[in-house]
Amino acid sequence: MAQPRIFRAGDWDTITPDIAGWTYISFTVKTLAPGESITISADEQEHALVPLSGTVTATVNGQDIVFGGRANVFEGLGHTLYVGRDTEIVLTSAAGVEVAIASAPATTKHDLRLVTPDDLPVEARGGGNATRQVATPIPPGFPADRLLVVEVWTPGGNWSSFPPHKHEHDHDGEAELEETYYYRLRDSENGWAIQRAYSPERGFELAEPVYDGDICTLPWAYHTTVAAHGHDLYYLNVLAGPAPERTLQAFQDPALAPLQNAWPTLGTDVRVPFIPRYPESTSSIEQD
Template sequence: MKGSVIVNGENLNEKDMAYVPIDTEVSLRVNKDSVVYIAEAPAQTKYEFYVKRLKDAESYFINQPGYRRTVVVMIGEGDKAERFIAGYVEGLKGEWTSYPPHRHDDKPEAYIFYGIDPGFGVQLIIDENDERAYVVHDYDVVLIPRGYHPNFSTTLTGINYAWIIAAPPDRRNLTVDVHPAYKDLPLGRSHLKIK
């Protein structure tokens, strides 16, 4: 997330990601003032260790007024990872991201926020039984087990976050259900696939 680290001898810069497969020893050297997050999920298939560089990642600018943002897919459907799909979103000031509201209840997700301070963002999680709102700042983590999960920022900064999905191996994709009230909103060029 911030600074640089060395993983198995590979230098990782800010926003680079490493995939470490099951039953693999890993050495991690974190440089001073760096911030690192580690996500894990059960796995059975042993793929190779690899590093994904931000500069080599697939990127989309979604240019829909009110929810303009850049989406970067770091570990995508075509990458060898049993469960993970991961990337970054950087929204424009005062705009929505994770929008139109969508859900993928069989694929839990985590958002790790950054680059928001001195402002803040608001993360919503909405389903048939509950509506929750969380005020988020730099390095906050929100776990999204289910439900629609749009968010927005103040006009001081955009809302920025790393996203990590842990999907069942047979459903490791970016297929989502859009909230019925928002189904006619334009999606633009996107990483998401609408059911």
């Protein structure tokens, strides 16, 4: 049976449904050397591609889409390329790139779409030491089948994904969603955070440090994250599930949800937002 689990950097290459023990999400990060190419074969999966550093060219249906450009995830909001099912993708990088690739099975084929930093609001969420910055390149209203994608930046010492919440059951106020947390730290050598996942109804508890390049799979459980003092944290969330409606509805831990009532009094951490809307970036679409 699937349960929340942390995979350490260097010990995982691709999270598949078989590895995670679930149904929908696949996730990988590919690093392409200058001039290197990879091909993603056409199949029943829809894909979201997020450059973490560098610029990449995706060739799709005779179009060359050039996107990305940030030096790393702390230097700017991301680009996200959505590609529908039954579509081959060839990725090439002239100068080298690190790109996250999320996939999920899709019933309906949706159009190719590039989301740029210009399309993303600079959003501060939470309050006090639970303030973080959020961008949602593939939100519920996006024309996709199942994939949902969120980027989150948390200043050192702050809590994120708080109050703890879960998306385990499909009913009013909650949706059944698998979720991955892929972590990067500004200090990639020494930085760390803590990931907690817990389920009183299942008698489950996980609380572990996470480091640059680790990933957590969350098929269920309340979950929350805190960045260690002095260590800014980034994570890329991918979510997908069986619900017929696209939603990010989550159920908060009732014991901790009232803490957010104090946020208006605490105000927003002055460090947020701390990721710029306009990195040095590139995006274009060319057709043969």
